[in-house]
Amino acid sequence: MILDTARYLSLHSLTTFSHVLLVRDDAGEPKTSVYGDAERVILSPQTQRRADRMHIRDEANLGTGPLASHAWGVRTREWGLRVAEALRDEHGWEAQAALEMARATLRGVGLNFGSTPNTAFLTKVMVFAPEATGTALARIIEEHRAELEAWVALVAEAAASAERKKKTKGKGKTAAPADEEEDTEAEDEAAAGEEKAPPMPSRIKARLITGLAPADAIDIALYGRFLAEVAGAGNVDGAIQTTAAFSVSPAAIIRDFFSSADDFKIARQRAGTNFTDALARLNAASPFDMAAGEQTPSGYALDERGAGMTGQQNFFNGTFYAHSVLDRVQLRRNLANGGMNPEDVERAARDAELAFVNAFVNAVPSAKKNTTAAPGTLPKLVLAHGGPRPYNYAAVFEKSIHREEGVPSLIAAQRLLKHHAMITKKQRVEPGAVLSYDIATIEFLDSLRDAGMLGPNEVEHPAELSPYCPAGQPA
Template sequence: MIIELHLLQSFPVSNLNRDDVGQPKTATFGGHVRGRISSQSLKRAARVLFQKDGLERYGLDPAEIGTRTKRLVSAAAGILRDKNGRPEVEAAGVAEAGIRALGFGLDERRKDQRLTQYLLFVGSTAAALLADYCERDWDRLAADAAARAKAAGRKKATDGEENDEAEKKQSKVKPDKQTVDEARRILDAGRVVDVALFGRMIADNKDFNVDAASQVAHAISTHAVANEYDYYTAVDDLQPEDQSGADMIGTVDFNAACYYRYANLDLDQLAKNLKGDTDLISRATQAWLNVFIDAIPSGKQNSMAALTPPESLLAVVRDRGAWNLANAFLRPVDEANLMVASTRAMFGHFGRLRDFYGDADLRAVAAASVTADVDGLPEREVVATRDDMVSRVLAATKA
């Protein structure tokens, strides 16, 4: 079973998701330049909401929300130091030896920070579990840490190519089955909702990968856009009155656009990821629905405050298949009232697909708009409020 969420959201002056030169991201679609917000940006905005309001607003316990970090070693070392009373330097060395023993490398370019080689998406208890593993196997890991420190000292003294190659070979170890089981326990995400939703990929430790239950499209503007820029100046408040001129001059890029957003949730994959826990699956589904309605990227919000909610919403529950409705805007909307015209285009395209492909796979449809009339859908499928929409979707998943 799959839930689809289609949203139309108009942002005023904004730069929610910028590229490498600071401009709002764009994409060419239907032969025209469109505003774009990447799927990564939208998923991060969703994860931040889980972390910020998970328990209070979305019904999730903090232990059910994950963390994406390269600093698992330092977090575990802090626990060994603060809670277990281990000396700081030893705790850091043993925590590093522990993560290496589990089969994970460290970023050799930033050795002083003891960062893992890549970001790890883990549950909130991972650092404590790693610290527990290090404490239980302290003597062996301490010996490994001392041997590595000694080898590093020899390398520094000789600075030879052979030692460089030896260090690379030492950077990762292949753990035995018992240690793999320990790593699996530390990285277990069976009760971590955002890992279950958005997945986890560890390139050289595929046993710990999690297939995402949710797919998120890049949001694109329903119309053509042209990025603009704001020229600004700043004046020193204590500047003498007999002096003039700005003390800072610069530009900030922005655009203004109405975006089509699409995401779906595969409930069968979610159930697999959360090990069939029906209560957690239900809360995760409700949280996903609400958080994707609420999620807004944080880019340049302090200076632009583009905090506008979606105005037209369509939710679909289906037994199989999926329809991204972006092609409703293959020809860019060019009417003055972008939201009304975009709403008409989205619902119209959905209706045409429904007529052509049939609706045998559709369990429920719920549509609403703050701004425009919902044309082309049966009256029974139009809801009055966001809460009505969420309730109807959740009821359909249990039918």
């Protein structure tokens, strides 16, 4: 069985990007970090993981890919709104009552909400839960409506009582002597304790927490979740590890000065005269008849100089090394712990692996996609291999690659495969499979094969990087 000797699937890729800005820091600059002998541009792990996760989900939503029939999770602050929506639409609650009850019950299980009008019904933290969570929690609330409404009334009464006592104590209160300060603080704490809101009935709380559990959401099983606010809600250790991708060459950042044209100004410049009815003149084919420099009806002369707007944006170039690992055992454990039927766990795990490998190959962060077309980029080399432990090859590029050495992506491919050959020999792990979408890299692989030095099996489709690929029919 694969899991006996290859618990971990290690994935490595080399992808060359041209004039992109896939991720930026809080100042709008490309993210950089010094590694080895040079500063590198980096792509943060969370950026890559979101791109992979959304790629997997988008394929499933289109009814394609191996995970089309599986359940999913949603990461959001809006679960209060989703619960309220389900109470209103599915159980006939009045809208405001549904909102208040949804917030009160989620507070009762440990989630806190914002304090401004815009965030009053948004949780303070993002909660990653199955997509059916809103419906599931609303059903539980409806079943226990009478008990929950009584509990909410008690909570409101306790809060009002505490507020009244606070105002009463504040009136005429003088500073206590130093030797009485500790006693006063203790009394205040005791009084506050007496006014604590009553806890939610335990059996209802337990059911609501179960509604927040990961269940069979495939992306929660893959990527995990951490929900410290709700005890017992089911934190999940992710089955995927991701490193920050980084450029194999020193950082190459382009400061791009740009100017944007004002269409009305350009129209006047082309005609050589001013005009009064700007929109009509813009769409007219005949020359403008207003004399140059003549004032507009609004009383000021139109400025004909320069661009409509100028500014600066940053791009970067380079070949990036990316690395992710799938823990096959952890994935199966997460699916089983989520409540999936034992007979379905193995099939779901294999489908998830195929979908993840496909996303690792194809997913690209979508930042500035309309002005860079970055999502159209495919990797020049992808290497996949199993092993009893993960294998991270980032150290291969501690010494950065410079232009005088040759084409960086080819030099990087040579280094990566040479290092992998050494690891397979010394660690005695499987050579795995390799995939390329670059002619020069494919020719390099051909030369290694002809010399009997290509260890990995060259494949033609991402699914073939996994041993679970259906025979003869790549997923």
